[in-house]
Amino acid sequence: MTYSISSDEVKILRDLLLRVVDDVQKSILLNDAGWVNVDPSLVRNLCEIGLCNSDERGVRVSPAIVSHSDLQPRLDEEGQYLFSIFQDIMSASELKQILDKIVDQSGPYAFSVGLERMLQNSEFPIAPERALQYCIAPDEWQTQVAAAIPELAITVAKRFWNVKSWDVVLSRLKTLNLPTPDIKDLESEQFEKVKGVLEWNTVIENMGEEPAKALGLVWYADYLVGIRGIQAPEGIALVQKRAWSIIENTLDKTSAEIKKEIDDMIEKIDAATREKDQEYSTRPIASWVDILRLP
Amino acid sequence: MIIMSIRVPVDRWNRPRADILSERNYKSGQPPFDPFPTVTSVLNAALCPVAILHDMLHGNDSALISREESFGGGNLFQNFIAFLKPAMADGRIPADTQYMRFEFDQFARSAPDAAREKCWRFYLDRWCNRKLEELSRINPNSNFFEVSVSNSYTKFGLRDAGIRTYPLRGRIDEIDFANHKLIERTIKGMPADDHPPRLKDYQTWLLWKILSSVPRSEFPAFWRDVDFAGFTLTVETPYRDFEVEKENASFEELTHSAYSWISDLAKGGRSEWEAYAGRSCTFGNKMTDCGLFGTCYRRRPLFPTTRSEIHREFRNIYRPLCWQLMWDHHLLEYQKLELEADELETLGYVSRGKIVSFHGREIELELDSKQAQPILDQQISGESNSYVIVVGTFHIGFELEASFLRSTNDRYVMETPQRRLPQTGVALIIPSDSSVLRQKPWFLSRNVQRDVFALESWGFQLPDRAATHSVIQFMESLFGVKVLRRERSARD
Numbered sequence: 001m002t003y004s005i006s007s008d009e010v011k012i013l014r015d016l017l018l019r020v021v022d023d024v025q026k027s028i029l030l031n032d033a034g035w036v037n038v039d040p041s042l043v044r045n046l047c048e049i050g051l052c053n054s055d056e057r058g059v060r061v062s063p064a065i066v067s068h069s070d071l072q073p074r075l076d077e078e079g080q081y082l083f084s085i086f087q088d089i090m091s092a093s094e095l096k097q098i099l100d101k102i103v104d105q106s107g108p109y110a111f112s113v114g115l116e117r118m119l120q121n122s123e124f125p126i127a128p129e130r131a132l133q134y135c136i137a138p139d140e141w142q143t144q145v146a147a148a149i150p151e152l153a154i155t156v157a158k159r160f161w162n163v164k165s166w167d168v169v170l171s172r173l174k175t176l177n178l179p180t181p182d183i184k185d186l187e188s189e190q191f192e193k194v195k196g197v198l199e200w201n202t203v204i205e206n207m208g209e210e211p212a213k214a215l216g217l218v219w220y221a222d223y224l225v226g227i228r229g230i231q232a233p234e235g236i237a238l239v240q241k242r243a244w245s246i247i248e249n250t251l252d253k254t255s256a257e258i259k260k261e262i263d264d265m266i267e268k269i270d271a272a273t274r275e276k277d278q279e280y281s282t283r284p285i286a287s288w289v290d291i292l293r294l295p
Numbered sequence: 296m297i298i299m300s301i302r303v304p305v306d307r308w309n310r311p312r313a314d315i316l317s318e319r320n321y322k323s324g325q326p327p328f329d330p331f332p333t334v335t336s337v338l339n340a341a342l343c344p345v346a347i348l349h350d351m352l353h354g355n356d357s358a359l360i361s362r363e364e365s366f367g368g369g370n371l372f373q374n375f376i377a378f379l380k381p382a383m384a385d386g387r388i389p390a391d392t393q394y395m396r397f398e399f400d401q402f403a404r405s406a407p408d409a410a411r412e413k414c415w416r417f418y419l420d421r422w423c424n425r426k427l428e429e430l431s432r433i434n435p436n437s438n439f440f441e442v443s444v445s446n447s448y449t450k451f452g453l454r455d456a457g458i459r460t461y462p463l464r465g466r467i468d469e470i471d472f473a474n475h476k477l478i479e480r481t482i483k484g485m486p487a488d489d490h491p492p493r494l495k496d497y498q499t500w501l502l503w504k505i506l507s508s509v510p511r512s513e514f515p516a517f518w519r520d521v522d523f524a525g526f527t528l529t530v531e532t533p534y535r536d537f538e539v540e541k542e543n544a545s546f547e548e549l550t551h552s553a554y555s556w557i558s559d560l561a562k563g564g565r566s567e568w569e570a571y572a573g574r575s576c577t578f579g580n581k582m583t584d585c586g587l588f589g590t591c592y593r594r595r596p597l598f599p600t601t602r603s604e605i606h607r608e609f610r611n612i613y614r615p616l617c618w619q620l621m622w623d624h625h626l627l628e629y630q631k632l633e634l635e636a637d638e639l640e641t642l643g644y645v646s647r648g649k650i651v652s653f654h655g656r657e658i659e660l661e662l663d664s665k666q667a668q669p670i671l672d673q674q675i676s677g678e679s680n681s682y683v684i685v686v687g688t689f690h691i692g693f694e695l696e697a698s699f700l701r702s703t704n705d706r707y708v709m710e711t712p713q714r715r716l717p718q719t720g721v722a723l724i725i726p727s728d729s730s731v732l733r734q735k736p737w738f739l740s741r742n743v744q745r746d747v748f749a750l751e752s753w754g755f756q757l758p759d760r761a762a763t764h765s766v767i768q769f770m771e772s773l774f775g776v777k778v779l780r781r782e783r784s785a786r787d
Contacts, residue, residue: 018579019579021577021578022577022578022579022580025574025577025578026577027572077594078594080594081592081593081594081595082578084594084595121607121611123611125323125324225603226603226604226607229600229603230603231595231602231603231606233345233568234571236568236571237568237569237571237572240568240569241568241572256303259565277321284321284323284324287323287324287325289324289325289563290324290325290615293563293565295565295610
């Protein structure tokens with residue numbers, strides 16, 4: 001699309017961008033953010049070419065502006081920064097809709113992917129002796145555990161949501177046009193050993209369904225933020241806020257209560273999996289706060 | 296002038312258990328206790344959640360440091376006053392601004408000319424002229440500077456729920472015993488201001504809260520009979536003094552909120568997005584005097600394009616570094632206050648000795664062989680030559696950074712900054728012994744946090760520059776999908 005806008009109009013766009021970003025920072029809902037009263041004659045051209053919207057609330061920058069990346073270099077430095085934040089806010093807005101869709105139609109599948117992402121983000125810190133007890137060389141631990149992560153995650157999903165396999169999870173999410181990572185149902189030869197090192201069966205026994213759901217959804221939201229390349233804290237905050245609001249509604253609890261349940265669950269798992277030590281009474285077999293955690 | 300939105304107080308502040316304090320437990324992962332914050336950290340948390348996030352996770356606590364202060368103007372101002380007041384009390388400098396100017400030029404001779412000139416012209420000249428009469432009447436041994444205060448149970452009122460205690464430590468710019476005043480000094484503010492600079496009143500109040508919460512049994516002998524609760528609180532700018540109200544419900548509320556942020560962020564940055572959602576200023580209403588202004592409102596360069604992935608990886612580094620800092624430094628702060636002296640000695644953290652003499656920059660200590668062992672070990676290992684000599688108690692005292700100079704038999708001579716300490720024979724009594732505390736290089740964790748965050752924020756805007764910069768290309772490859780190939784050299 002070809003269009004021509006004057007330098008005064010670029011300045012107006014910059015001010016409109018500032019207003020919408022400022023409103024979002026003040027936690028005003030996106031639908032209500034960024035409206036200002038401007039002399040209609042000043043923004044007529046901008047509205048006609050689709051860079052602004054107007055209604056009875058006034059004028060605001062149009063979401064369509066994000067596709068006009070050629071406009072960005074014409075803005076001053078702060079304007080360019082505002083433009084990139086607005087792009088992230090719009091991406092975040094799309095992700096919020098995806099999150100809404102998930103809970104209605106495919107919660108367990110998204111939770112499973114989220115849990116897998118959570119485990120992928122961990123370095124699984126364990127005491128080296130644990131690995132040796134199961135004939136895994138400490139320097140091999142990272143490789144072994146990385147291969148076993150899909151299995152570790154799916155065992156949790158099987159317990160709580162009766163999810164059969166990654167094939168089922170991914171095909172279901174794809175049917176709904178939801179973003180999916182590349183996870184395969186690999187039978188890791190070392191899976192049993194890794195399970196043994198981590199006492200994974202004990203971990204699952206001590207896991208609660210509600211904390212698992214919360215972790216799964218928050219990590220799935222984090223995954224979505226990552227694949228969309230959202231950098232602006234304003235955008236990340238919008239997505240995370242929506243994820244937490246969905247969890248609060250689904251579980252009928254406050255986020256503080258849910259976080260406390262996660263902390264309690266980790267403590268319970270830590271207590272259930274501690275091993276005896278020669279020097280000290282007991283010690284943790286792994287640093288669970290580094291494995292089962294919020295992003 | 297309080298900006299921050301109020302956050303629900305934590306149920307309870309977790310302090311280290313006995314086995315953690317005595318290091319009988321394996322140190323790993325997330326510490327099972329909450330941080331031991333400084334007054335600066337609490338101020339940052341009170342200013343903005345993003346400021347405390349940068350403080351705890353990115354090693355940057357400069358939100359309340361003005362541009363002038365970051366160039367050392369504030370230190371020069373405070374240090375010269377700390378030198379001037381005792382010198383005038385002793386009659387070494389007359390109450391005449393020309394003499395003071397002369398002394399200042401000598402005192403600040405190592406500072407750059409422009410900084411020295413600016414400090415005198417804009418700050419000290421105003422302050423000296425304003426205080427001339429007060430300075431001419433100053434009593435010897437009544438003003439003490441840079442007094443360290445620390446308490447793991449500082450009391451704060453909780454609306455309708457009694458009191459809550461938190462750990463807190465800081466340093467008081469000056470205690471004026473003749474006038475019963477606690478003074479916090481700053482070069483911030485303008486001549487026409489009718490209120491203290493942002494949060495300076497709160498800072499003074501926090502320091503007084505620590506002092507007034509310390510049990511009398513933990514007072515140093517030389518101040519055992521002083522009642523700090525009755526002292527007045529003053530914020531001193533170059534242009535005027537402001538008295539701070541001690542009964543202040545909004546300060547109490549702000550404190551609970553600040554500690555709530557500190558506790559949540561110490562759990563590993565999981566409240567990061569909440570901090571950004573609750574930031575105190577916005578694009579339309581920026582705090583332009585905030586030391587983190589550039590961090591919050593400067594555009595990130597376009598390249599590397601994988602910045603989102605970089606952040607996701609790097610955030611896994613900030614968290615363990617924060618925890619390492621808590622294990623190395625915050626635990627030690629708890630230990631200093633909560634363990635008995637002999638337990639600290641057993642852990643090798645403290646040696647006790649007698650101050651034999653303190654002349655100029657040299658302090659001579661007498662230590663028996665057992666007490667001297669940790670110092671000798673450190674000297675032999677060559678790890679570090681840095682110590683902190685504590686005169687007084689760990690709750691209230693003077694912490695002097697020292698370096699080892701020489702030893703003869705049981706005498707150890709260390710170099711410290713020149714400071715006036717309480718004297719014997721006057722109203723105050725010099726302590727019979729001091730503590731020589733081995734200082735761990737805990738600040739390295741903060742340096743790494745700062746460097747990692749700087750790398751995360753760094754880059755180029757222009758594609759041409761980015762395309763030829765090896766580090767950018769390496770990051771694109773490491774965190775993205777770019778295939779990196781070794782270039783063929785001309786000889787190949």
